Amino acid sequence: MKKRSEVLREAIEEMIAVGKLPPGHHLDETELATEFGVSRTPIREALIQLDSMGIIVMRPRRGAIVAEISPQKLVEMFEVMSEVEAICARLAARRMSPADHAELLARHHACEEARNAPDPDEYFYRGEEFHDWIYVGSHNDFLIEQARTLHRRLRPYRRLQLRVRGRINKSFSEHDGVVKAIIEGDGDKASELLRDHIMIQGQRFTDLITSMSKRSNLAA
Template sequence: MKKRSELLREAIEEMIAVGKLAPGQHLDETELATQFGVSRTPIREALIQLASMGIIVMRPRRGAIVAEISPQKLIEMFEVMSEIEAMCARLAARRMSPADHAALLAAHHACEEARNAPDPDEYFYRGETFHQCIYAGSHNAFLIEQARTLHRRLRPYRRLQLRVHGRIDKSFSEHDAVVQAIIEGRSDAAGELLRDHIMIQGHRFTDLIASLSRISNQAA
C-alpha cells in the first residue's frame, strides 16, 4: 500500500501536469494541507519527492514553486526524449510479442475514441498509455525506467502542445504510422517515426511557448 505522502505526490504532480498549478506558481504547504485534508508533514514529504524529480523547486526560506524550464532547456529535453522513445520503438518492433501487439492496438484504439471527447485531456491520458505500451514493448528495464522518468518530467508540456488546434488529429495519424511500423517489424522506420512525433520544432515549439506564456500570465 502506498504511503500517504506518495499519494499526495501523485495528486500534486497531476495538478501540475494538467495545468491546475502553473510553472512558477508558489506552492503553499498550509493551503495544500487544507485542500487535501491532511497535516503539513505528508505535504512536505510529497514536495520533497517532487523536488527530487525536478518537477518543483524548493527554495530556502521562500517555499516551493512549480519548476520552470527555459525554452532552450525545453528543446534539449525534448531532443533527449525523442531519442529515448525512438530507441524504445526500434526495440519494440523487434521484441514485441503478440500479446504486446494486442495491448498496443487496444491503446491505439482508445486514442482514436478519445479524439473527439468533450475533455481534450482524455486524449492526453490515452496517449500516455499508448507510449507506455511502447516503452514496455522494448523489454529493456533500464530503458523503460529512463523513458518513464523523462516522460513524467515533460508531462505538462506534452499536454499543452496537444491544445494547439488540429494537433490531436495529427498526433493520432502519427501514432497510426508508428503502430504499423512496429507490428510489421520495421524497427528503423518505427524509431524515425516516433522520434519525429516527439520532437518539437518550428511552429510546434512556437505554439508551446505561446501556451506557456498564456498560463504564466493567468497565474500571475
C-alpha cells in the first residue's frame, strides 16, 4: 500500500501535468493541506519528493514553486527523451513476445478510440500507457526506470503538444508506424520513427511555446 505522501505526490503531480498548477505557481502547503484534507506533514513530504524529481523547486524561506523550464532546456530534454525512447523501441522490436505484441496493439487501439473523446486529455492518458508499454517491452529494467523518470518530468509539455490543432491525429498515425515496425522486428525503423515522434523542432517547437504562453496568460 502506498504511503499517504506518495498518493499526495501523485495527485499534485497530476495537477501540474494537466495545467491546474502551471510553471511558476507558488505551492502553499497550508492551502494544499486544506484541499486534500490532510495535515501539512504529508504535504511537505510530497513536495520534497517532487523537488527531488525536478518537478517543483523548493526555495529556502520562500516556499515551493512549480518548476519552469527555459525553451533551450526544453529542447535539450526532449532531445534526450527522443533518444531514450528510440533505444526502448529498438530493444522492444527485438525482445517483445507475442503476448507483448498483443498488449501493445490493445494500447494502440485504446489510443484510436480516445482520438475523438470529449475530453482531449483522454488521448494523453492512453498515449502514456502506450509509450510505457514500449518501455516495458525493452525488457531492460534500468532503461525503463530512466525512461519513466524523464517522461514524468516532461508530462506537462507532452500534454500541451496534443492541444495543437491536428496533433492528436498525427500522433496516432506516428504511433501506428512504430507499432508495425516493432511487430515486424525492425528495430532500426522503430527507433527512427519513435525518435522523430518525440523530438520537437521547427514548427512543433513554436506551437509548444505558443501553447505554454497561452496557459500562462490564462493562469495569470
